[in-house]
Amino acid sequence: MTETLVPFDEVLEKYDPAMGLEVHVELNTNTKMFCGCPATFGGEPNSQVCPTCLGLPGSMPVVNAKAVESAIRIGLALNGKIAEWCRFARKNYFYPDMPKNFQTSQYDEPIVYDGYLDVEVEGETYRVEIERAHMEEDTGKTTHIGGATGRIHGADYSLVDYNRAGIPLIEIVTRPILGAGAKAPQVAKAYVAALREILLGLGVSDVRMDQGSMRCDVNLSLAPKGSGTLGTRTETKNVNSLRSVERAVRFEMSRHAGILDAGEAIFQETRHFHEDTGTTSAGRAKSDADDYRYFPEPDLVPVAPSREWVEELRASLPERTADKRARLQVEWGYSELEMRDVWAAGALSLIEATVAEGASAQTARKWWMAELSRSANDRGVELAELGVTPVQVAEVQKLVDAKTLTDKLARQVFEGLLAGEGTVSEIIDARGLAVVSDDGALGAAVDEAIASQPAVAEKIRGGNQAAAGALIGAVMKATGGKADAKRVRELILEKLA
Amino acid sequence: MPEITRDEVAHLADLARIDLSDAELDHLAPQLQVILESVASIQGLAGDDVPATSHPLPMTNVFREDVVTPSLTPEQALSGAPSVEEQRFAVPRILGDEQ
Amino acid sequence: MSDLILKSAAELADSLAAGETTSVELTQVHLDRIAAVDGDVHAFLHIDAEGALSQAAASDARRANGDALHALDGVPIAVKDVLTTIGLPTTCGSKMLEGWVPPYDATVVKKIKDAGLPILGKTNMDEFAMGSSTEHSAYGPTRNPWKLDRIPGGSGGGSAAAVAAYEAPLALGTDTGGSIRQPGAVTGTVGVKPTYGSVSRYGLVALANSLDQVGPVTRTVLDSALLHELIGGHDPLDSTSTTTPVTGLVDAARAGATGDLKGLKVGVIKELAGEGWAPDVMRKFNESVDLLTKLGADVVEVSTPSFEHAMAAYYLILPAECSSNLAKFDAMRYGLRVTPDGSPSAEDVMKASRDAGFGDEVKRRIILGTYALSSGYYDAYYGQAQKIRTLIIEDFKEAFEQVDVLVSPTSPSTAFPLGAKLDDPLAMYMQDLATIPANLAGTPGISIPAGVSDVDGLPVGVQLLAPVLEDARLYRVGAALEGAIGPVLSIDKLEVAR
Numbered sequence A: 001m002t003e004t005l006v007p008f009d010e011v012l013e014k015y016d017p018a019m020g021l022e023v024h025v026e027l028n029t030n031t032k033m034f035c036g037c038p039a040t041f042g043g044e045p046n047s048q049v050c051p052t053c054l055g056l057p058g059s060m061p062v063v064n065a066k067a068v069e070s071a072i073r074i075g076l077a078l079n080g081k082i083a084e085w086c087r088f089a090r091k092n093y094f095y096p097d098m099p100k101n102f103q104t105s106q107y108d109e110p111i112v113y114d115g116y117l118d119v120e121v122e123g124e125t126y127r128v129e130i131e132r133a134h135m136e137e138d139t140g141k142t143t144h145i146g147g148a149t150g151r152i153h154g155a156d157y158s159l160v161d162y163n164r165a166g167i168p169l170i171e172i173v174t175r176p177i178l179g180a181g182a183k184a185p186q187v188a189k190a191y192v193a194a195l196r197e198i199l200l201g202l203g204v205s206d207v208r209m210d211q212g213s214m215r216c217d218v219n220l221s222l223a224p225k226g227s228g229t230l231g232t233r234t235e236t237k238n239v240n241s242l243r244s245v246e247r248a249v250r251f252e253m254s255r256h257a258g259i260l261d262a263g264e265a266i267f268q269e270t271r272h273f274h275e276d277t278g279t280t281s282a283g284r285a286k287s288d289a290d291d292y293r294y295f296p297e298p299d300l301v302p303v304a305p306s307r308e309w310v311e312e313l314r315a316s317l318p319e320r321t322a323d324k325r326a327r328l329q330v331e332w333g334y335s336e337l338e339m340r341d342v343w344a345a346g347a348l349s350l351i352e353a354t355v356a357e358g359a360s361a362q363t364a365r366k367w368w369m370a371e372l373s374r375s376a377n378d379r380g381v382e383l384a385e386l387g388v389t390p391v392q393v394a395e396v397q398k399l400v401d402a403k404t405l406t407d408k409l410a411r412q413v414f415e416g417l418l419a420g421e422g423t424v425s426e427i428i429d430a431r432g433l434a435v436v437s438d439d440g441a442l443g444a445a446v447d448e449a450i451a452s453q454p455a456v457a458e459k460i461r462g463g464n465q466a467a468a469g470a471l472i473g474a475v476m477k478a479t480g481g482k483a484d485a486k487r488v489r490e491l492i493l494e495k496l497a
Numbered sequence B: 001m002p003e004i005t006r007d008e009v010a011h012l013a014d015l016a017r018i019d020l021s022d023a024e025l026d027h028l029a030p031q032l033q034v035i036l037e038s039v040a041s042i043q044g045l046a047g048d049d050v051p052a053t054s055h056p057l058p059m060t061n062v063f064r065e066d067v068v069t070p071s072l073t074p075e076q077a078l079s080g081a082p083s084v085e086e087q088r089f090a091v092p093r094i095l096g097d098e099q
Numbered sequence C: 001m002s003d004l005i006l007k008s009a010a011e012l013a014d015s016l017a018a019g020e021t022t023s024v025e026l027t028q029v030h031l032d033r034i035a036a037v038d039g040d041v042h043a044f045l046h047i048d049a050e051g052a053l054s055q056a057a058a059s060d061a062r063r064a065n066g067d068a069l070h071a072l073d074g075v076p077i078a079v080k081d082v083l084t085t086i087g088l089p090t091t092c093g094s095k096m097l098e099g100w101v102p103p104y105d106a107t108v109v110k111k112i113k114d115a116g117l118p119i120l121g122k123t124n125m126d127e128f129a130m131g132s133s134t135e136h137s138a139y140g141p142t143r144n145p146w147k148l149d150r151i152p153g154g155s156g157g158g159s160a161a162a163v164a165a166y167e168a169p170l171a172l173g174t175d176t177g178g179s180i181r182q183p184g185a186v187t188g189t190v191g192v193k194p195t196y197g198s199v200s201r202y203g204l205v206a207l208a209n210s211l212d213q214v215g216p217v218t219r220t221v222l223d224s225a226l227l228h229e230l231i232g233g234h235d236p237l238d239s240t241s242t243t244t245p246v247t248g249l250v251d252a253a254r255a256g257a258t259g260d261l262k263g264l265k266v267g268v269i270k271e272l273a274g275e276g277w278a279p280d281v282m283r284k285f286n287e288s289v290d291l292l293t294k295l296g297a298d299v300v301e302v303s304t305p306s307f308e309h310a311m312a313a314y315y316l317i318l319p320a321e322c323s324s325n326l327a328k329f330d331a332m333r334y335g336l337r338v339t340p341d342g343s344p345s346a347e348d349v350m351k352a353s354r355d356a357g358f359g360d361e362v363k364r365r366i367i368l369g370t371y372a373l374s375s376g377y378y379d380a381y382y383g384q385a386q387k388i389r390t391l392i393i394e395d396f397k398e399a400f401e402q403v404d405v406l407v408s409p410t411s412p413s414t415a416f417p418l419g420a421k422l423d424d425p426l427a428m429y430m431q432d433l434a435t436i437p438a439n440l441a442g443t444p445g446i447s448i449p450a451g452v453s454d455v456d457g458l459p460v461g462v463q464l465l466a467p468v469l470e471d472a473r474l475y476r477v478g479a480a481l482e483g484a485i486g487p488v489l490s491i492d493k494l495e496v497a498r
Ligand SMILES: [Mg+2]
Pocket: A105, A136, A171
């Protein structure tokens, strides 16, 4: 098999890409999809399991009403139709992380169908059509023991914790996304980002890609340019950051083109994405072993959401993202460009939350878009996954407003937060970052500066206030940068008046 | 008449994760053929106008409130396990990928 | 042998209430009986003498205390080994689950424990309830106490044989295609398949989820009514559980015992008689029909043409569902693990364990079900079978527009010799010809002893069927017919020692 990569720009000279995105979202319900076990993370292994989610003989599932409600709300927010009648089915295949060796999922009768999401890339809007969103359950978590890499391949054996088994998932599947051309990687990323924003707004999931509560599979195929056909696709599994979504599409486009250019055929298979290199490698071939033998789950009865319920949920939906974006732009007084950058960086909700905590829209934007965006970029993570919260940003800004911190010191606080040094106040204490605002201490430093630079002092006395800068610099140096420069200036001018 | 060959039985056994011996395959294939012939009579019997019944009693919307109920203890959960390590189920090496 | 074991559960309950006996005594005499005859009958897979006696002592203490008691408090019971029991092995008659002790109780087990019925033990069955003879148990067959070289029916042969051999006054069974009723018929006992969903399936190791139902196995119609009311009712842990209260069954049985069926319309199912039915069975059956007329019922013949296809539909739906249900037995979390030589993968271990752990009949049905669900065959087989199911439901509906209850023989023949049909799966499947339609449609059914065959002296059963949720009708008509037929089972007719 050819593994020549065609440079991205050249791919588009000969091929049209088609993408399909399958996103799995773990709901943040209290309990699992089909039993009353906690759906929270972090429990001791196999401490959050019962006969049902452990697949013990004789156990039976009962549907979590809240999960159905979340599915419907997601469907409505994605402009989808809500099935009047739908069922769960069994997807039969053997795998040790799946207690029953079938996944209770929805097959040809999903609860949500025919939705769409408009996403924006560089000011241009793309409509991503959503084929379906359906309810299913998560699998257990496997740890591979032995072997060189700790990965599944080459391991001696594996250990399974079923705490995650049965946590409700919503799988959201797009129709083939066509016509994005060179922007395909960005459209893919923008779609997942927009989806995440909506899910955050609905409050139905933590949507942490880094923690696996949102997972993305990227289907990609190339067809000869202008042919209007669909080529053979590959499915890259578990692409778990926005940046990786973009990179995975880009890489697969280059790889497919290399194979097609060599006159070879694309092999329908799943691919693994490697975060470190941004490449994919071959996984499982699609085969007749993929005969999942779906049939309606006989232990569950159909779900037939009443239209009243659906309308009630529709009425309770949060503001649509587009409306919200327009409203906030006005409220915050951002320019069109500023707002677009905020949106593209995935900072809208973060800034909104920061403002809600008392920071001004301008300062919130400053911290998130300048300081923190840079850190996120350096680390190759999303802003939301950086580990700094809106509450902390607002807290820091409050201290700046109170003149307890300068902007420069504030930056050091963020450094401390990113380094995991503790809370804002712990970092200020530990690093000794508080502004020296005590006039006594400052006064001594000012006196010293005046004494050491008599010529400068004389100029100021003579009415040359601009000369104060040299003395201010000396005071700042003496206080380790912790003095409020404005106050220092006032003191100098007072003393030399 | 439907035909279920020995090869097909072997494939089905593979799908169903049963390691049938040659002798078992020889024995099973003709038996399945007989059973299949006897049930094949229903093919085409009911047309498109007849709905399928998957559940004998027509019920819908049976839900549970999203309220936590007690789980098993890890000891109970693992009590039947053939092999346990670090409070987890120890299973032999896994060849295929996750799905 | 104590004469106490000859009493019905209702009589035992009366004796307990009258202070003539204690639960400990009752439990002990049944344990003694088990010790005396179960070596021959092999109705039990596990006997829990200690547990039963301590439950019995607790019952006696409650009674001494004057606590409020369930009518059957203190009356011992046997439980089919397909229902989960905390601390008691649950094997489903399979090597796959040898030694498995569930950490939870089936809802019906919890109900009988809460009501104070001491559990004597777990009864034998065809592996995972697949069979009509209990010969497919991995732990050896149960024998019919009437004649030890005969099958006790199946899959619940253990429960039926235990009750027939007076080892237990009551037992729980499960019925997916006749597994309560057909053993009842061939052992001269009463067996009831309640309306689908009216008794919780939680903790019943599923064979075919859309067909399975737990029900009583007893020696009298009244006893079945008592046990049925106890185990019935809504269970929030079973999504297919009906919400209609399960009441009025005991009253119906008592009313029926007066023997008056005036105004009742009975339909004889044309398709469940005649060819394929043993003449001695048909003679007994016709006597029962005559008795119904004598009791005042208006008997007519009704036709249910789709029943002809019930067997085919059943043998597609059941294997399909069970092939999926039994996938969980993969040697990873519980049950038998067979590790082949070398460095086997999880898949190798699954395959080897499932080959070693499952018997022939189970493998046959798993393969058949895998086939029926495969893409390309689904519509022709599974999909079609579900449509036949619709037609059968419609047939029932039409029939019940004409009559109040339907009647047929329960089983086409009396108990056949052990081994006679083991190598002929189809012949074995024919045993359930008359019982299967009720499972496909969810309707309730009862089998009561119609007498003994004039050929081999073995019991024959008569089946009554009622509309969904009209289980009470079965008890009224069943009790009336039971009274008219008179006692069929008696300890003197059995081949096991008195
Ligand atoms: Mg899925």
